[in-house]
Amino acid sequence: MYADFVAWVTNNAVVSDGRPALASSSSAAAGAPASVKTADAGGRSKAGAPSAALRAPPAIKLESRFVEAYAQLEEALRSAGYDSAVASVGALKDATAAELVADFSRHEPALRKALDDAIRQRLQPDSDRMVAALENDEALRVALDVVRNGDRYASVLRPPTVTFAGGEGVSGGGKPAAEGQIARLPEGPR
Structure with missing residues (x-):
């Protein structure tokens, strides 16, 4: 189920302008966990069996904390006349997408726990x-x-x-006999 979830997100995430965020990047696919099944355009896993989790999914808008920074960087490069460097921001976006895919492996235990809780929240009583x-x-x-x-x-x-x-004295007790000696605090009721 976790592999289907990762494949679903990987194949359906789009950036704010609507283009695929993760699935289209060959560098992103290289960072995907080995256990993840990838799906073709028809929602079938490469093994050939249809996966219900991958059929006609809605697009997931991927908004990372870097979106605004990328826009500011592109604007700053353009205003400085570095138009050729603007293309490099696209490579940086692809590298970030690959890192996002790798996060599925790095944070797998926490993600599994969150998914388990989300599923339970829909299907089980609070108790x-x-x-x-x-x-x-x-x-x-x-x-x-x-x-x-x-x-x-x-x-x-x-x-x-x-x-x-x-x-130095002990609150509620005596002083040690010599400097540096260890004293025990008085014990309370048991």
Whole structure:
């Protein structure tokens, strides 16, 4: 399903002027994840089986944070009389498109999680979605590991050891016998 999603976005993303943003660029296709099936113009995967996710999809308007910067750069080059350099901005746009495709591999775990949540949001009640979210929550997993490990749990609850220099006192307790000696803070109720 993830491969179909990546192929769908790759084949249907357009830039603001309506031309294909990712699929038409040979450099973009080179950056696509190896597991991604590409589709032909008829929405069939190269293996020949029709993919429901790829049939007659709507165009996705790709607006990256660089669109405005590219326009400003093109305008600045034109106003400076560097018309031949304006064509290089197109190559930069293609390189950016290739990076966007590569992001599907770099950020695959997070994208999969977001897609899973989006699908669940449409198909499941909130309570089931929360259970699924808790099952994948890394902070909760770490907290459970701490609670299940008695020694680690006790070390988290144990008061810190404080080193004193120059005979500084301890709030609620005495002073260390000598400079640099380690003193324990008084323990609270258990």
